[in-house]
Amino acid sequence: MLNWNEYLQLLVGLLSVVNPIGIIPTFISLTTNRPPQERRHTAIVCAFSVAMVLFISLLAGEPILHFFGIGLPAFRVSGGLLVMMMGISMLSANNDNIRHTPEEKAESYEKDSIAIVPLAIPLLSGPGAISTTIVYAHGGQSLEHFLLVGSVILSVSVLVLAALLAAPKIADAMGRTGMNVVTRVMGLFLTSIAVEFIAKGLGELFPVLVKIFP
Template sequence: MNLLLAGLHTLIGLIVIVNPLLGVSAIATLTSGDSPAHRALTARYAAMTIAIVLIAAALAGEFLLGLFGISIPEFKVGGGILILLMAIAMLNATPGNTRQTPEEQSEAQDKRQIGVVPLGIPLLAGPGAISAAIIYAQKSGGPIGMAILIVDILLVAAIAWLAMRSSDVLSRLIGQTGINIATRIMGLILSAIAIGFIAQGLLVLFPVLAGPAAG
């Protein structure tokens, strides 16, 4: 039960960080004028990119950090700050430069297949989502927890795919104002997740912050 509850928390966190609604706005902009078949293919490539990148980060991220001599607590602080910057941008209903710079956005207009870059990575499965996948993997607690995390990642990719495939319907249904409101709400949740990551890392790096109980 604890693993399933943790898996649910992880799923919610990943959905908020990846933010499929951002994919709805982005695919509408980046594929304007494309045929429905090409837009569907773009959505599929983006969802596959999300799944592959985040699963790879979950499986190999801690090992790669070890090669650079970076501990998980240090990474939690750095990753938490990055995610907090994303949350602040979401509160302003903007993607923010931590996901995609204006130069990358301009370059994307010239790409024939933008499902992988920049839509899949860095817009949806960007540094923040990769950081979260590594942190959640470290917290998974073993093979069963890791399997649940991988299922969560696949579910997030599927949700993103459904959102992008239905971008026209969703845009008409809730409009840009509705998307912005939902993005701000997710930004608020994401800021709390980011603060949690930072606090967890700082308590390990500086046990004195825990107060007398640490002794």
């Protein structure tokens, strides 16, 4: 079971990689011509979908890795590299392309429902969020551990819902510059967590490194 600091780190890391503030401009642009009731429904379905994807990752992520013969240390390193790429991109306040290609974004404008694809997947609960959840889920096998990680996932999903419901007000209050500042700060947290992932994964893959660099 993880200690309390690591659960707090999971909350900060998962919130940073999901980045509900950073998704607000995309959400507004994709729903600009839709009635308020439909935007509200889109926000609710999106937040629920984010929760479901992350809960599935929590419960089934490790068995899936075992099925494909992937060890957790290797997954820590690969997941850390992915999260680091996202963090570095966020530091320049330009993380759209790593989450969502221009072709996918153009296609999104033609969709009747954008709540699940592309908003929930891959923009919010994409590979980075899934990798982070799986890595931290491996920290324990007790019911208490899974309940605590589940509580973190639920908290992040509620914050996603709140951000999407209040998207126009947040955008007006913060402006593009303010949202970019928040994104950069989250990117810094995310890059630091990615370094922890990679260092721990390499230490498990190559125990000799731990002896050389304790």
